Amino acid sequence: MHNLRRVDVRFPAGKLSVITGPSGSGKTSLAFDTLFAEGQRRFVECLSTYARQFLGRLERPPLDDISGLAPAIAIDQKTASRNPRSTVATTTEIQDYLRLLYARLGVPHCPACGVVAEGFAPAQAWTTLRKGYPDAKGRILAPLYVKGLDHGTLLKKPTQLKLLAGELKEAGFRRVLVDGVEVKLEERLPALSRKREIWLVVDRVQLKASARTRVLDSVSQAYERGYGVAAFEPVDGERRMLSELPGCAAHGFLLEEELTPRMFSFNSHVGACEDCHGLGVTLTCDAERLIVRPEEPLFEGAFVTRPGDFLSRGDGYFRGVVETLCDEMGADINGPWKDIPRAVQRAVLYGGDDRVSMQWESRGRNRESTWEMDVKWKGFCRYIEEWHRTSSNAWWIDQLDPLMRRDVCPGCDGARLKPAYRAVTVGDRSLSEVGKMTVQEAGAWVLSLKFTGAAADVAAQIIKELTNRLGFLEAVGLEYLNLSRSAVTLSGGEAQRIRLATQIGNRLTGVIYVLDEPTIGLHQRDTERLLATLKGLRDLGNTVVVVEHDRDTIDAADWVVDLGPGAGKHGGEIVFQGTRSRLNQAKGLTADYVAGRKRVADRSARRPSSRKLVLTGAAANNLKSIHVDLPLEALVCVTGVSGSGKSSLVMDTLAPAMAAKLAGERVDTAKLRSIKGAGKFEDCVIVDQSPIGISPRSNPASYVKILDVLRGIMAKAPLAQMRGYGPGRFSFNTSSGRCATCEGRGSIKVEMHFLPDVWVTCEDCKGRRYNTETLAVEYRGKTIADILDMEVSEALTFFENHRRVVTPLQLLQDVGLGYMSLGQSATTLSGGEAQRIKLARELGRRVKGEVLYLLDEPTTGLHFDDIARLMEVLHRLVDQGHTVVVIEHNIDVIKGADWIIDLGPEGGAGGGEVVVAGTPEDVASHGASWTGKVLANESNPGSESDRKRQRRSGVVEAGRE
DSSP: OTTOOSOOOOOOTTSEEEEEOSTTSSHHHHIIIIIIHHHHHHHHHTSOHHHHTTTOOOOOOSOSOOOSOOOEEEEOSSOOOOOTTOBHHHHTTHHHHHHHHHHHHOBOBOTTTOOBOBOOOHHHHHHHHHHHSTTOEEEEEEEEEETTOSSOOSOSSGGGHHHHHHHHHHTTOOEEEETTEEEETTSOOOOOTTOOEEEEEEEEEEOOGGGHHHHHHHHHHHHHHTTTEEEEEESSSOOEEEESSSEEGGGTEEOOSOOOGGGGOTTSTTTBOTTTTTSSEEEEEOHHHHBOOTTSBIIIIIBOHHHHHHHTOTTSHHHHHHHHHHHHHTOOTTSBGGGSOHHHHHHHHHOOSSEEEEEEEEEOSSOEEEEEEEEEOOOHHHHHHHHHHHOOOHHHHHHHGGGEEEEEOTTTTTOOBOHHHHTOEETTEEHHHHHTSBHHHHHHHHHHOOOOHHHHHHHHHHHHHHHHHHHHHHHTTOTTSBTTOBGGGOOHHHHHHHHHHHHHHHTOOSOEEEEEOTTTTOOHHHHHHHHHHHHHHHHTTOEEEEEOOOHHHHHHOSEEEEEESSSGGGOOEEEEEEOHHHHTTSOSHHHHHHTTSSOOOOOOSOOOOOOEEEEEEEOSTTOOSEEEEEESSSEEEEEESTTSSHHHHIIIIIHHHHHHHHTTOOOOTTTOSEEESGGGEEEEEEEOSSOSOSSTTOOHHHHTTOHHHHHHHHHTSHHHHHHTOOGGGGOTTSTTTBOTTTTTSSEEEEOOTTSOOEEEEOTTTTTOOBOHHHHTOOBTTBOHHHHHHSBHHHHHHHTTTOHHHHHHHHHHHHTTOTTSBTTOOGGGOOHHHHHHHHHHHHHTSOOOSEEEEEEEOTTTTOOHHHHHHHHHHHHHHHHTTOEEEEEOOOHHHHHTOSEEEEEESSSGGGOOEEEEEEOHHHHHTOTTOHHHHHHHHHTOTTSHHHHHHHHHHTOOOTTOO
């Protein structure tokens, strides 16, 4: 498979095995494309013929024999949910058990006043009234019309009483209360149009013990006429409301059905808030983001570039209507926007009730015509909101996204549920309040719940499941996550560990689990807990296979498989397989780094810098209005335990603030009070782990801008010129040259229905993407498909005389991607690979002035040796006068930084503060910093942590036990 060279490998059943090796050496090909793929294929083959017809055909990986294979489950980083409705709680099934808990044991309350919602059957009503009003005289009433009462009544408006009076008299009723005044039905009724309350007097009673039967009958009649609501009004005292169903009769709130789990689901129309449909937020156009230069005239520079250029067109509809509107309101639209009266600004942005009289001219070839019409102006913001909500054009939505502000839904205050279900509590907490808790806080709350009698029996199993699932999330280092946190905002590592916790909760046995770098995004402090979790999976009777570069994970493995010796065509061989204790004596890059024979070079000389980028009042997410100084022309590393606020500081605060400053716009003061020193930069480049493309047609060659050059080279080949082929012929995005069956993708998606979809190689083009005529053209014996199949290192040699090809390829080689194929589909790239491709493209840009580079864990997926090369690239950028800010957990990167900003001290609500800022030496001497402790241990080979690692790996130094 891929670059694997007919290897023979063994994974001990029921053990924790680690596959390691240089990037591109074949680890993923062995673990996922061979081991997992064959396990999945055999599982599907065990299904019935009827079931298999819905699943399509899975190809057998290229292998001679595989024995002892069990059903396989892959837990990778590419399947995080992008659904805004998915949360941490829904993904882990915690939400399901919480919904069940609230449906079975929840106490409903009135959403308006908060009193417990109680129901009074006639017998319960008698008991309650006798206890509260012993022997009291009064009237049993039924509401016929009460203005403002949410609960329905017999009369829709007070004047209908005249139509109903005859029917009520025939039923035996004689009196009604109209705004507190008793009126006989047989007498002339007063004017009713302005009345606020009309109550039917069902009976006048005295609450003696002998009157029980009469009161029960009267209350039943009152419920019948009052649609389940009644009242007792004593002669001297306040009216007591009663309802047959649980509710609050005073506010017309009734629970007409028994509580069910669906009522607590924001993904069901039964329980979802009707204003935001269960999302908890509403998207509105932010006027400050739309009009970014208020000192300019509206149509002459005030608008943001997009869609401002469209809205400002001189012959456009929008400009014509707004100019007419401003003329009618007496405002000068040609003056600065900030000088226009506030009322006119609101009308332009949000519209109004008045219509605008417009006149248009139409000029044809032989005639001219003028016509007029009155139009209703919605306002720029309302138009943009409508376009964003209804458009199916992804590009247009991307242009509008920056203008939209996510506001908490005013209807549910972000709770996502209808008012009645938001008011249900368990242990004095509503479901939305529990959702705002962190995993750790929710675990403590669940353990604090106490029930008695039958409720205890109902709660026992639910509480057990909740406790287990919350405990599993804590075990994988995710105790800082809020249960209601959207799955869209999770990093790849967090999403993977959530799925790992879910699998532990399933407690399957006899399964092969295949994981892809589960320690990504995890601080060294939390690695021990993750390893304990993996061992727990193993101890259940499962085989755990982990693709990993982390030293602690390798040390904890029962079995190690090292692939190499190099990447791409220089890899694919088994360099070592055996127990961890034997790895130090092996030969190879991994063994050299693990045994300490090689190290990532550490810079002892830190770059001094007097210039700083100063952030004041950073308060995004869990940041606690912190002050941060970033030295310029330096490599700055932002560290801290998982959830401490690193991404919040760099990606959610610094990045948007720099973008606003560079565009001449205002900084969002809700996230950052001020930023100083941003004017020194010409550009801010974000190099994150988002995909370089969402289509299988996207690839590294197209991203670094050499595919056009390659097509031009192919078009100059003799056969291409003889046939009249242009560069477009060699694009798999055009129908002339690509394979018609797979449309240039090289593979076809097979929908697996109740299993994940898979892509299978196209049988017509065999994955080469082009049709036969196009593949007949060769350059130096290679077709365009052959060239795209070349690895970066091979293409460097093949095109050594083409500078426009060599320069971008050399940068890919420098960032450790020499093993990658030029045409590898973007959808198959890991987050770390996508990030390094972006870095290579940025390195190739010609820039004037200083650039601020922001990187999010660039060591993801990198071997020790690749990290050494990455550090050389980062230091090269700094030596050129740029500033590099890196979010990172890797200790080799942290040691090589000029400056460290360590956040914490814990994750979630316990983080968001600057623990220490300084050089690596300063941080290592700070006793309260978790990162400092790791740095101190690294610089002290005889430390306790070093001895723990040796004991764990089975390697003991001579003279030591």
